[in-house]
Amino acid sequence: MSRPLRIEYPGAWYYAMNRGAGYRKIFFDQEDCLLFLTALKEACNLFNDEVCKYFKISEDKLFSSRRGEENIQRHIAVSLARELSGLSFSAIAKRYKISSYRTVGSLCCRFREKLKKNKRLSKQYEEIKILCSQEWI
Secondary structure, three states, rough: OOOOOOOOOOOOOOOOOOOOOOHOOOOOOOOHHHHHHHHHHHHHHHHHHHHHHHHHHOOHHHHHHOOOOOOHHHHHHHHHHHHHHHHOOOHHHHOOOOOOOOHHHHHHHHHHEEEEEEEHHHHHHHHHHHHHHHHOO
């Protein structure tokens, strides 16, 4: 699957690779790596907080899922994590307690299709995305 299109506006997040050119190391030491991972965790927490505030739900709702039930809030949080932070599908799967990175890819793809068909949902998604972007400016 190809990478998402680059977001081009002030305060936007851009995808970061976890390796240097020619597969060289990009972290000077363990502390540098931990700082990077902490920043990624904070980004996910921000997305979660904004989604929870917007829908007036607890964060537990983002981590729960049942077969046959649709959890739009979770779909929004996962899609934002992918779009704004550029986290890999596997990192998102771990963060949201999803069984496989393939499930995350499928969820993001199905959610994009839903956004095309549902104007109200699309508007909500854009509002939350703007809120998340403004938090980091």
